[in-house]
Amino acid sequence: MAPHTIDRVSFFSRIQAFFQSSRTPEVSEVPGHTDLPEARWLVVGLGNPSAKYESTRHNVGYMCVDTLLDRRTDNAAPPLAPVRGLKVLTAPLPDAAERALAVRSTTFMNHSGQGVAPLAEKLGIPPERIIVIHDELDLPAGKVRLKKGGNENGHNGLKSLTQELGTRDYLRVRIGISRPPTGMSVPDYVLAPVTEQQPGIDVAADAVDLIIARGLAAAQNEIHSR
Template identity: 45%
Template sequence: MTWLVVGLGNPGSSYAATRHNVGYHVTDELAARMGGRFSSLKAARADVVSGLLSGQRAVLGRSRSYMNESGGAVSALLKYYDVAPDHLVVIHDELDLPLGSLRCKLGGGDNGHNGLKSIRQSIGTGDFLRVRFGIGRPPGQQTVHDFVLKPFARTERTEADIVVQEAADAVESLMTVGLEKTQSAFNR
């Protein structure tokens, strides 16, 4: 069975380094581990890499539309590659976890995350695996919108890079040993 691993983010160079694009960063790391490069799949309005990851057949995907429209691409990728939602892993930024935190889970609400909301609406379920990448809350009076669309501060960059590696490890663990063992190893 094929796994679909989707990293959430916004397309384009102006968003590339932002907190909201941590899902893209993790899929970049996974693509490097697979020895692949993203290419366009016009039928899904997404960029994809397919191959083997930890001995499992996998497709890495990321939408070419903005975060709040991610669901259309995810739905199209599930259909195109004939993947059931129980083999979908979505990597996303999480305001409610401090930077350096990682949580893996199955299902749940969207907690105000527009990418997750779009996916739930498009595929008709929230029962898919999630790798939640902690980015923390905005400091002071900064709005959530401004915070997620800004890059990590220089003092946060090393920590964020470490969590990208750990999140990629967690994805591979989900695919090979399942949710419970992955949670025991990575949720902190």
Template identity: 40%
Template structure:
């Protein structure tokens, strides 16, 4: 596995992908937390998502202060279902000429407690269908911002758990955690993985 550069190449664009399922019935699901983070990042950049022929909504913009830490970013929300995310992501990567190492997937993670973040580069998919599809399409060497949702209670099936909305108790802190995940994405793109990990992998 290749390691990403310690400091990102300022001239290379980034593709930041919020994973989720399209449609209002899925909008508030745990599985759609990647979309929630992407929406907040879009509001920070100051723009609206537009339809792209790659079956995705995209927003082009810049992240970071003027000067050497300013990065060109393409934010995306695939409009395929989660388990088919790889097609749109790979098409966008090729269209915008983004190095695979500059692709960031924001996704829900069952094996991490609710609200906890873990940033990593490469590795397995841990049973996540969105990552599985992306890895099948372009290999595993991209960044992940993993947003903890915890395990399902009792005997609830994983599929039922991730396709349910956050609980009322979780919703009280959801905005804060989504905000923090957005900060983590910005830190990753601007400062590189190691520095972002040292701040947010806690």
């Protein structure tokens, strides 16, 4: 091989290495758990990552997971942590009636299923033991309702979960955020930051604990009477 050919190969190799080292790491490259704890339940809070969205109505699922973990701080509940190779953050929920794992997807809302479905498959958790906490436009603000399956009603996070799980038969904790005021679009409404405390978060957290401890029907009887 001619000397100038060797130099050209070396040059392009250095350029390729530079761009590879400069790119944003893939989720699979993020340090995290090497082994997931055993779990019988997944408690999935839907939302969008980054500080830009953390106080928006669309992130009530994230807020509820935070509340569930905060309630357990006296028992040293671990923080949410990345899982190597999966697009999720997880933390065990101490004191749950059965082993449960709190989950956030690290994708944006529209792709939530890309993290949750592989996690459920890896742990062997069926849809009827996946609890999904999400915002619900068709309920008054703060009203919490529980159900299994049903239509997604235009909710893109639910659509992604249904597509990736291959079923609608997961459990849902629906936190009402009400409809936007006249003249305001749904995206602008759900993605707008709110200054007041979002109502319904504590009730939704109670609902999660009740579902795990006593089943969906018993949890519905109690929560729907509030």
